[in-house]
Amino acid sequence: MTTDRAARLRALHVKGSPLILPNVWDAASARAVEEAGFPVVATGSSAMAAVLGYEDGERTPAEEMFAAIARIVRAVGVPVTADVERGYGLKPAELAGRLAEAGAVGCNLEDSRDDVLVEPGEQADYLAAVKAAAGDDLVVNARVDTYIVGDGGIADAMDRGRRYVAAGADCVYPIGLADPEEIRILAADLPINVYFRPGAPSHAELAALGVCRVSYGHGLHRAAHVYAESLFAAVAAGRNPYE
Structure with a gap:
């Protein structure tokens, strides 16, 4: 079943x-999300950390994060891919095991630690070890953080992406990448995931650029939370929040 998913x-x-x-x-x-017809559910680590009462950036205890992932897996009938930051300090085999126990068949893994880029060879070795432990039961989306904590250059993003795919990553995620021409160049060479945010190219435009995956990250949770805050403010002010 896991391999099929x-x-x-x-x-x-x-x-x-x-x-x-x-x-x-x-x-x-x-x-x-499943009821809306999407064929896959993806978790967002920042949003889940907030729901669990923690700040983003691997401050959530691994036990709590994987328990939350497992609850999501149990709630839906579609494959689940989990955003697990940089692995919460777990060794590759332990990370693969925790994901399997939770029922997730995919994961995001970042290549920065405390807002500092990890050396690409070190990250490639980590990804290769995770894939070796999980085999075909895990789809790895390797995040490339050069656009948010590096110099933002396409050359570094391309180099890291190629290394990560060679290490076994199924997709690479240059988060923060927004320029359509750079998206096109990277997508021509690599299977890439683009972060959808205000001002981003439309789904149709991203498809035409050759993108194979589009993520919304923490954006939807943030929007939902802002709306919830407006409801609470209405109640506090004695207004009908449903009007």
Whole structure:
């Protein structure tokens, strides 16, 4: 069953017909995404950390994060891919095991630590070890953080992306990449995931650029939370929050 779900997830990464992932933060939001017709549920680590009462950046205890991932997996019938930051300090085999125990068949792994880029060879070795431990049961989306904590150069992003794919990553995620021409150049060489945010190219435009995966990160949770705050403010002011 796990291998079948991983294969389904992997097969949905198609250049020109990207997998759209409106990232979730709990079992209820996961059910809503599945009910909306999406074939995969993806978690967002920042949003889940906030729901669990922690700051983003691997401050959530691994036990709590993987328990939350497991609840999401139990709540839906589609494959689940989990954002696990840089692995919460777990060794590759232990990380692969925790993901398997939770039922996730995919994961995001970052290549920065405390806002400092990890040396690309070190990250490639880590990714290779995770893949060796998990085999075909895990689809790895390797995040490339050069656009948010590095110099933002496409050359570094391309070099890291190529290394990570050679190490076994199924997709690379240059988070912060927004320029359509740079998206096109990277997508021509690599299977890439683009972060959808205000001002980003449309889904159709990203498809035409050759993107194979689109993530919403913490954006939807942030928007939902802002709306919830407005409801609470209405109640506090004695207004009807439903009007």
